[in-house]
Amino acid sequence: MSLDSHIESVLWTHDQISDRVAQLAAQISTDFDSDSAPPPVVVGVATGAFLFLADLVRKIQLPVSVDFVRVESYGSGTESNGAPVISLNLKLDVKDKHVILVEDIVDTGSTVSCLIPYLESKGASSVSVCTFLDKPSRRKCPDYFVVGYGMDFAELYRNLPYIGVLKPEYYKPLSTTTNRATPFEKNRH
Ligand code: 5GP
Numbered sequence: 001m002s003l004d005s006h007i008e009s010v011l012w013t014h015d016q017i018s019d020r021v022a023q024l025a026a027q028i029s030t031d032f033d034s035d036s037a038p039p040p041v042v043v044g045v046a047t048g049a050f051l052f053l054a055d056l057v058r059k060i061q062l063p064v065s066v067d068f069v070r071v072e073s074y075g076s077g078t079e080s081n082g083a084p085v086i087s088l089n090l091k092l093d094v095k096d097k098h099v100i101l102v103e104d105i106v107d108t109g110s111t112v113s114c115l116i117p118y119l120e121s122k123g124a125s126s127v128s129v130c131t132f133l134d135k136p137s138r139r140k141c142p143d144y145f146v147v148g149y150g151m152d153f154a155e156l157y158r159n160l161p162y163i164g165v166l167k168p169e170y171y172k173p174l175s176t177t178t179n180r181a182t183p184f185e186k187n188r189h
């Protein structure tokens with residue numbers, strides 16, 4: 001079976017992804033440039049953010065440190081069980097540091113809603129969310145499910161170099177809406 005035989009369509013090509021990552025890295029390099037603050041800590045949400053984080057940090061023109069957290073909420077399907085649990089804690093001390101929380105996709109928002117208070121409780125001086133995709137429609141009604149560029153279906157397809165839509169016959173359709181996951185601006189909290 002070829003890698004993309006279950007992919008219905010390509011949402012974002014490898015080149016489009018690279019362009020957007022470069023823009024975000026440039027924005028972060030400007031926003032976090034400081035002579036007085038300690039280097040920011042880039043915290044990736046494993047596993048989905050690993051490729052985005054790897055590409056992003058290599059384009060950030062500032063010293064940063066890197067750590068990962070893991071949050072379980074999706075299992076192997078396409079529907080959240082609704083109760084995110086932190087299953088891998090920070091290794092680094094983020095006290096009095098700016099944290100850039102890197103996510104592959106914000107869907108219902110429950111993962112970042114769980115992680116922001118966690119990072120604040122560790123003493124982060126600020127928490128900014130940098131997500132590659134945002135699915136605002138899913139917060140009211142379901143959307144379709146994307147894979148690739150780190151994102152999985154049943155732990156597969158993370159190694160696709162583009163972001164694609166899985167053929168509906170391979171997962172349970174969530175609704176008939178056709179809103180697309182869109183690239184998302186960084187939000188300060
Ligand atoms: P939230 O907690 O915001 O509902 O979900 C966040 C997590 O769900 C994401 O980090 C991602 O791992 C997973 N997720 C949400 N939508 C999709 C999707 O369309 N495709 C994939 N592969 N994962 C998704």
Ligand code: MG
Nearest residue numbers: 045048104105
């Ligand atoms: Mg994720």
Ligand code: MG
Nearest residue numbers: 048074152153
């Ligand atoms: Mg997943």
